[in-house]
Amino acid sequence: MNRVPSSDATSARHAAVGLLTAVLEDRQLLSTILDAPNGPIAGLAPADRARAQRLATTTLRNVARADKCLGPHLRKTPPPYVRNLLRLSVVELCEDKAAAHGVVDTAVTLMRRRRKTARMSGMVNAILRKVALEGSDMWPSIPAQRLPKWLRGRLISAYGSDVVARIEAVHAMTPPIDMTVKGEAPAIEGSVVLPTGSLRLAQAGKVSDLPGYSSGTFWVQDAAAAIPARLLGAETGEAVLDMCAAPGGKTLQMASAGAQVTALDISDKRLARLKENLQRTKLSADVVTGDALEWRGGPFDAVLLDAPCSATGTIRRHPDLPFVKSKVDIRPLVELQRAMLNHALNLLRPGGRLVFCTCSLLPEEGEAQIDELLARHPNLKPDYAAMQADWLDDAWRVPQGLRLRPDFWADLGGMDGFFISALRKAESP
Numbered sequence: 001m002n003r004v005p006s007s008d009a010t011s012a013r014h015a016a017v018g019l020l021t022a023v024l025e026d027r028q029l030l031s032t033i034l035d036a037p038n039g040p041i042a043g044l045a046p047a048d049r050a051r052a053q054r055l056a057t058t059t060l061r062n063v064a065r066a067d068k069c070l071g072p073h074l075r076k077t078p079p080p081y082v083r084n085l086l087r088l089s090v091v092e093l094c095e096d097k098a099a100a101h102g103v104v105d106t107a108v109t110l111m112r113r114r115r116k117t118a119r120m121s122g123m124v125n126a127i128l129r130k131v132a133l134e135g136s137d138m139w140p141s142i143p144a145q146r147l148p149k150w151l152r153g154r155l156i157s158a159y160g161s162d163v164v165a166r167i168e169a170v171h172a173m174t175p176p177i178d179m180t181v182k183g184e185a186p187a188i189e190g191s192v193v194l195p196t197g198s199l200r201l202a203q204a205g206k207v208s209d210l211p212g213y214s215s216g217t218f219w220v221q222d223a224a225a226a227i228p229a230r231l232l233g234a235e236t237g238e239a240v241l242d243m244c245a246a247p248g249g250k251t252l253q254m255a256s257a258g259a260q261v262t263a264l265d266i267s268d269k270r271l272a273r274l275k276e277n278l279q280r281t282k283l284s285a286d287v288v289t290g291d292a293l294e295w296r297g298g299p300f301d302a303v304l305l306d307a308p309c310s311a312t313g314t315i316r317r318h319p320d321l322p323f324v325k326s327k328v329d330i331r332p333l334v335e336l337q338r339a340m341l342n343h344a345l346n347l348l349r350p351g352g353r354l355v356f357c358t359c360s361l362l363p364e365e366g367e368a369q370i371d372e373l374l375a376r377h378p379n380l381k382p383d384y385a386a387m388q389a390d391w392l393d394d395a396w397r398v399p400q401g402l403r404l405r406p407d408f409w410a411d412l413g414g415m416d417g418f419f420i421s422a423l424r425k426a427e428s429p
C-alpha cells in the first residue's frame with residue numbers, strides 16, 4: 001500500500017483503511033498486522049497509530065451497518081480500498097459524529113492521491129455528502145452487526161436468540177478499560193470499582209499515561225478474565241502452575257497474592273510480554289518456555305489452565321475475530337484443551353485445586369469439556385466452596401462452574417465471555 005507521509009488525521013485514516021483491508025480482504029488478525037514492521041501503521045506517530053487502530057476497530061464493529069447505509073448509493077461493489085474507505089467514513093460520520101467536511105475532504109484527498117482510485121473520487125464525494133445529510137437519521141435504526149452464521153447458530157442453540165441479540169448489541173459498543181489493582185486502587189478520574197474488585201474506566205485513553213501505570217500499581221485485564229485467579233485463591237507460599245500463562249494477567253494476580261508461581265507458555269514472544277509485566281509490577285515468577293502437554297514439574301498445590309480456545313468471548317475487544325476465524329478452527333482446540341486438562345491433573349498434588357477457563361462462548365470449550373473431564377477422572381470433583389463467593393452473581397452460575405457472557409453488566413459496558421470451573425483432586429486416588 002502507498003504510504004501517505006503527512007502526520008495528521010489523513011495518515012491515520014489511510015492507515016485505518018489499510019488495517020481494514022488486511023482484516024476484511026486478507027483475513028489477517030489485527031494483532032499480527034499492528035506488529036508487522038511494514039504494516040499499515042508502521043512509521044506513524046504514536047497518536048496517529050492509536051487513532052488508526054481506534055478507527056479500524058470501530059469500523060469493524062459496524063461493517064454491516066455501514067454496508068447497509070451505503071447499499072442504496074452503490075450500483076456495484078467498489079474495489080477494496082474504496083469500499084473500506086467508504087465504510088470507515090460512514091462510521092466516522094454516523095457513529096462517531098465526526099465533522100462532515102473533515103471526513104469527506106479527507107476521503108476525497110485519499111482517493112485523489114492514488115492513481116487507481118482518483119477517477120472514483122467524485123463518486124466517493126457524492127456518496128459521502130449524501131450520507132452526511134441523511135445517514136445519521138437512519139443509523140440508529142440499523143440493527144447491530146450480526147455474528148457470522150456458523151457462530152450465531154451455535155450461540156442461538158446454547159443461549160437462545162434474545163441473548164445472542166443482546167451479545168451483538170454489546171459487541172457494537174467500544175469496551176471500557178478494566179484494570180486489576182495490586183494493593184490500593186490508584187485515584188483515576190472516572191473509574192469505578194466493579195463488584196468483582198476490578199477497576200473500570202469507561203473512557204478509553206492511553207493506559208500508560210494513567211497514574212500508577214509506571215509504578216506497576218495495576219495491569220489491564222478484563223473484569224471477567226480476572227475471575228479465574230480469584231476463584232483459585234492462591235495463598236502465600238503455595239506452589240502454583242499457570243499452565244498457559246502469557247501475557248500474564250493471571251500470573252500477576254497469583255504472584256501478588258504471594259504464591260510461588262511457575263508461568264509456563266509455549267510462546268517466547270508472548271512470555272517476553274509477561275516478563276515486562278512482571279518487571280513493571282515488581283512481581284516475580286519462574287518463567288518457563290515449554291509445551292504444556294509435555295512439560296514435567298511439580299507436584300503443585302494448584303494449577304490454573306487458561307487454555308488456548310476460539311476466543312469467541314473476546315469479540316467485543318477484538319472485532320476482527322469474526323472476519324478471520326472460521327468454524328474449522330474449533331475441533332483441534334477442543335482436543336488440545338482435553339489433553340492439557342489430562343496433563344494438568346498429573347502435575348497436581350493429591351487434594352490440589354485446578355481452575356480451568358477459556359475465553360470462549362462455545363459450550364464445547366467449557367461446560368462439555370468439564371462434563372467429559374469429570375466422567376474421565378472420578379478422583380476430580382467440582383470445588384463448589386470456591387465458587388460460592390458473594391461477589392459472584394447467581395445469573396453466572398451453571399452446574400459446571402461459571403458461564404460469563406458479554407451481555408452481563410451490559411449497562412456498565414459488558415464483560416468478556418468466559419467459562420470458568422474450579423475443581424479439586426481427591427486426597428487419595
Ligand SMILES: C[S@@+](CC[C@H](N)C(=O)[O-])C[C@H]1O[C@@H](n2cnc3c(N)ncnc32)[C@H](O)[C@@H]1O
Nearest residue numbers: 244245246247248249250265266267291292306
Ligand atoms: C488464553 S491465552 C493465555 C492468557 C494468559 N493466561 C493471561 O491471563 O494473560 C493461551 C496461551 O496458551 C499458550 N499456548 C498455546 N499452546 C500451548 C502449549 N501447547 N503449551 C503451552 N502454552 C500454550 C499461548 O501461547 C497463549 O499464550
